[in-house]
Amino acid sequence: MAFNGSGHILHSIYWTIMAPKGQGGKPLEYTQKYINWYFGNFDAFKDQFISASNDIQGSGWGILGYNTAFLRLEVLQCEKHENLSIWGTIPILVCDVWEHAYYLKYQNNRKDYIDKWWTIINWETVEQRLLNAGQGLLRLFF
Ligand SMILES: [Fe+2]
Incomplete structure (x- = not known):
């Protein structure tokens, strides 16, 4: 259940946070502010996210998450779908x-895939997901 359920959830998110026409745009207001607050600046976050994703041992996921207990963003490495x-x-x-996400086009060049993937992030969806996760709490801080 943990493996398959988590895999379903992460893939369902993955399909929605990529822009359909390859134009990801830029992070929106609350995403930008919250990233700056926790990571210092956007480039620091980007470096941490890409590095964490690239360094995962074996199969897994790089994740920007909103922790509802700590009320903050965090970058996580997830092995398989749930570890x-x-x-x-x-x-x-x-x-x-x-x-399977990149081998056909990028062979074993995971970093090249992640760098390209970064350019098609749908930041509008990310913003909505962040606001929904925070259930309005974020607005209290900014
Ligand atoms: Fe996958």
Whole structure:
């Protein structure tokens, strides 16, 4: 249940956080503010997310999550679909780094896939997911 259920959830998010026409745009207001608050600046977050995703041992996911217990964002490495997760975290932005996500086009060049994937993130969906996860709490901080 943990493996298949988590795999279903993460893939369902993954399909929605990529822009359909390859134009991801830029992070929206609350995403930008919250990332700046927790990670210092957007580039620091981007470096941490990409590094975490690229360094996962074997199959897994890079995840930007909103932890409802700590009321903050966190970058997680997830092995398979469910290992190394933390209770209370809602996945906001997820990057599939199983080989099936990139092998046909990028062979074993996971980093090239992640860099390209980054350019098609649908930041509008990320913003909505973050606002929904925070259930309005974020608006209290900014
Ligand atoms: Fe996958």
